[in-house]
Amino acid sequence: MSASAQAGERIPRRGEVGMDQRLIGRLEASGYVMSGNRHRRADTARVRKDSQGITAEEKRLMLLQNEEVRKKKESQIIADFREMLSRNK
CATH class of the missing domain: 1.20.5 (Single alpha-helices involved in coiled-coils or other helix-helix interfaces)
Structure with a gap:
């Protein structure tokens, strides 16, 4: 998890661990709601948490x-x- 944060990538959330970033992006683009993007508040909290590493x-x-x-x-x-x-x- 810290390796992805240091690389500037999104930290994988529950259910996304082991998935490639490109795969997550394709799934989100096709309409799937990933666990890290369910609510706007949760998304802003994720961004804030990622920047606090x-x-x-x-x-x-x-x-x-x-x-x-x-x-x-x-x-x-x-x-x-x-x-x-x-x-x-």
């Missing part, structure tokens, strides 16, 4: 970046407290 590597990088930001904030707060304590002595 965050890979595990991207997620890991985001977590590392958030951890660094958190550590910088904590060290700044600690430095401010130390400065405040040294001024009050």
Whole structure:
């Protein structure tokens, strides 16, 4: 499923797994309603979900970046407290 998302293809839905993209297109053109196209709302949700494809590597990088930001904030707060304590002595 992730391979089709990375290739920019439509992610197959229930009942479409194992079908070629061209076959799905031909079936839809001939009038069959595929499970991913039943309702306009479902179709927009599918498009939104397809565009949200965050890979595990991207997620890991985001977590590392958030951890660094958190550590910088904590060290700044600690430095401010130390400065405040040294001024009050």
